[in-house]
Amino acid sequence: MSFTVAKGETVGIVGESGSGKSVTALAIMGILHPAARVTSGRAVFGGLDLVAASESQRREYRGRELSMIFQNPRAALNPIRTVGRQICDVLLRHANLPRVQVRPRAMELLARVQIPDAARRFDAYPFELSGGMCQRVMIALAIACAPALIVADEPTTGLDVTTQAGILDLLDELRRTTRTATIVITHDLGLAAERCDRIVVMHAGHVVETAPAHRLFTHPRHPYTARLIASTPRPGAKLTELTPITGAVPDLRGALPVCRYRSRCDRGTDACDEAPLPRIAVDDGHVVACRFPALT
Amino acid sequence: MNADTRAPLLDVRALTKYFPLRGTTARVHAVDDVTFAIARGESVGLVGESGCGKSTLVKLIARVLDPTDGRIYFDGADVGTIPAERFARVPARARIQMVFQDPADSLNPRFTAFDTIADPLRRLGTAPTGQSLRTRVAEVAELVGLPRALLGRYPHQLSGGQQQRVGIGRAIALRPSLLILDEPTSALDVSVQAVILHLLADLRERLGMAYLFVSHDLNVVRMVTERVLVMYLGRIVESGPAAAIFDAAAHPYTRALVPAIPVLGSARHRERVRLSGEPRSPVDPSPTTCRFFGRCPDGFERCEREMPVLAHITDDHEAACFAARR
Numbered sequence: 100m101s102f103t104v105a106k107g108e109t110v111g112i113v114g115e116s117g118s119g120k121s122v123t124a125l126a127i128m129g130i131l132h133p134a135a136r137v138t139s140g141r142a143v144f145g146g147l148d149l150v151a152a153s154e155s156q157r158r159e160y161r162g163r164e165l166s167m168i169f170q171n172p173r174a175a176l177n178p179i180r181t182v183g184r185q186i187c188d189v190l191l192r193h194a195n196l197p198r199v200q201v202r203p204r205a206m207e208l209l210a211r212v213q214i215p216d217a218a219r220r221f222d223a224y225p226f227e228l229s230g231g232m233c234q235r236v237m238i239a240l241a242i243a244c245a246p247a248l249i250v251a252d253e254p255t256t257g258l259d260v261t262t263q264a265g266i267l268d269l270l271d272e273l274r275r276t277t278r279t280a281t282i283v284i285t286h287d288l289g290l291a292a293e294r295c296d297r298i299v300v301m302h303a304g305h306v307v308e309t310a311p312a313h314r315l316f317t318h319p320r321h322p323y324t325a326r327l328i329a330s331t332p333r334p335g336a337k338l339t340e341l342t343p344i345t346g347a348v349p350d351l352r353g354a355l356p357v358c359r360y361r362s363r364c365d366r367g368t369d370a371c372d373e374a375p376l377p378r379i380a381v382d383d384g385h386v387v388a389c390r391f392p393a394l395t
Numbered sequence: 396m397n398a399d400t401r402a403p404l405l406d407v408r409a410l411t412k413y414f415p416l417r418g419t420t421a422r423v424h425a426v427d428d429v430t431f432a433i434a435r436g437e438s439v440g441l442v443g444e445s446g447c448g449k450s451t452l453v454k455l456i457a458r459v460l461d462p463t464d465g466r467i468y469f470d471g472a473d474v475g476t477i478p479a480e481r482f483a484r485v486p487a488r489a490r491i492q493m494v495f496q497d498p499a500d501s502l503n504p505r506f507t508a509f510d511t512i513a514d515p516l517r518r519l520g521t522a523p524t525g526q527s528l529r530t531r532v533a534e535v536a537e538l539v540g541l542p543r544a545l546l547g548r549y550p551h552q553l554s555g556g557q558q559q560r561v562g563i564g565r566a567i568a569l570r571p572s573l574l575i576l577d578e579p580t581s582a583l584d585v586s587v588q589a590v591i592l593h594l595l596a597d598l599r600e601r602l603g604m605a606y607l608f609v610s611h612d613l614n615v616v617r618m619v620t621e622r623v624l625v626m627y628l629g630r631i632v633e634s635g636p637a638a639a640i641f642d643a644a645a646h647p648y649t650r651a652l653v654p655a656i657p658v659l660g661s662a663r664h665r666e667r668v669r670l671s672g673e674p675r676s677p678v679d680p681s682p683t684t685c686r687f688f689g690r691c692p693d694g695f696e697r698c699e700r701e702m703p704v705l706a707h708i709t710d711d712h713e714a715a716c717f718a719a720r721r
């Protein structure tokens with residue numbers, strides 16, 4: 100799979116679980132499980148190939164230039180260290196701040212992610228905060244050093260919509276003021292629609308469609324994208340209108356068909372089994388990996 | 396079963412939970428003076444800002460946490476006074492069950508799907524061993540749509556959706572009359588979420604359970620609940636039929652919440668109301684100031700010197716606000 104993110108751009112990666120969204124992010128961050136290996140390809144960041152880089156080069160980048168917001172905040176935070184200390188730790192390691200400014204700066208970060216009465220929650224342990232509060236602490240950690248690229252894996256699933264809007268505004272402000280590039284991995288298509296410039300749709304490890312955000316949701320061309328949209332709850336919709344995607348992501352361990360959506364697709368023909376998988380530019384910046392793009 | 400079927404299934408009165416703020420004498424008011432009821436078979440949604448006390452409230456009701464004050468009547472019996480650690484062994488335990496957000500976190504990694512579903516049956520059920528246990532587990536697996544072949548698997552060998560089916564199976568094994576669901580689908584992707592929501596609706600119909608459904612996804616809440624409670628900083632600020640909450644909200648907090656729902660296909664950065672101002676602290680908040688004061692677009696001086704309480708807008712719609720829209 101290939102995609103690029105420019106300075107100040109927000110790209111959304113959407114798809115079901117098992118489609119490879121999180122693995123892509125972890126590969127970029129160079130923190131894949133030791134058993135996993137990036138077999139080929141590059142992730143070039145400001146000129147440095149992160150896949151080829153040494154672990155120490157990558158460590159230098161992570162936290163300062165690159166930061167990640169994880170999917171499961173409770174697991175990503177240290178359970179036996181107060182949240183305030185954890186933010187101070189990051190600032191001490193990467194921020195180059197005079198020591199006396201570390202604590203006030205950490206406090207300010209907690210307030211920026213909308214933890215009410217931040218000063219008095221500074222010494223709380225993660226278990227003493229709600230799920231969404233832990234998520235916001237992690238966001239504070241991720242933005243502590245004004246990174247050049249933030250990879251956010253489901254950054255706001257545990258947040259109510261008003262807090263979510265506030266946090267996304269904050270990320271947006273970073274994008275505008277420090278030209279931070281953001282990769283948002285999400286299955287919340289509504290969020291992706293409102294907050295991303297461009298969307299990359301993944302299925303079973305392939306990019307099946309990529310388009311400017313608004314266009315993707317108004318004119319989806321890959322049948323999988325259309326199914327994803329139909330399985331998303333809309334305001335006022337009834338449960339009966341909600342249709343799950345039939346079939347399952349194919350087992351990635353075996354031999355795979357040319358089009359990995361083939362077994363789930365109701366429009367496939369024998370021509371779909373012919374390699375290579377086409378990548379058709381249907382519009383400006385809109386590419387679809389389907390031999391028979393849907394008409395919309 | 397209690398004889399009086401007109402009495403609510405769950406009746407919560409002035410329920411309160413304070414957590415000590417470590418190293419101080421101050422307390423976090425996580426749940427403060429909450430009163431509401433759930434009828435038999437009713438599906439009720441619970442929504443509100445992150446950190447407002449939803450999980451604490453449902454943990455009090457599921458009796459895994461002890462209240463600081465207030466009462467919890469379940470089927471007419473006062474269950475709030477039974478200490479949480481003892482509650483695990485009383486018969487009422489079987490009738491209030493809970494499904495958690497992250498199936499991976501809430502399942503025991505050393506239990507197979509069979510063991511997880513069998514666990515409550517062994518502990519509290521009437522079919523604790525042998526063939527009758529196997530039959531019951533198979534029935535439950537069937538109900539939640541878990542293929543029998545998967546019963547021998549451990550959580551890490553199951554997909555997220557399958558794990559959540561196991562979690563739901565464990566919760567319904569004893570045929571509870573109240574199922575509490577704390578963000579049951581937020582760790583799942585949209586397609587699996589759709590499957591699980593259909594499953595939950597189907598189970599409610601077949602088993603006649605009442606649901607207390609906590610979620611940040613307001614579109615989902617609207618799909619699966621009949622009535623909605625809105626919480627703000629420890630208190631219920633609005634309660635009413637789902638349609639009234641979504642189309643004719645009375646409380647200013649709810650009126651800010653509903654339009655904030657992201658919409659597919661809408662223009663990027665669409666303009667909408669933002670809540671401005673500092674949220675009030677949950678640490679020893681003033682008992683005589685509305686918790687929303689300071690962020691409320693409609694606040695006035697009375698809101699600072701008097702705490703509004705729930706008052707009727709219509710028969711079944713209440714809001715705690717001096718400026719509530721009628």
Ligand SMILES: Nc1ncnc2c1ncn2[C@@H]1O[C@H](COP(=O)(O)OP(=O)(O)OP(=O)(O)O)[C@@H](O)[C@H]1O
Nearest residue numbers: 227228229230231414425445446447448449450451
């Ligand atoms: N064990 C605890 N010790 C101290 N404070 C706690 C504890 N558990 C919860 N709290 C506090 O109680 C308040 C309510 O938390 P709760 O988890 O109930 O919120 P929530 O509404 O479920 O939030 P979310 O939507 O983020 O899950 C928060 O201020 C939280 O920090």
Ligand SMILES: [Mg+2]
Nearest residue numbers: 229230449450
């Ligand atoms: Mg919660």
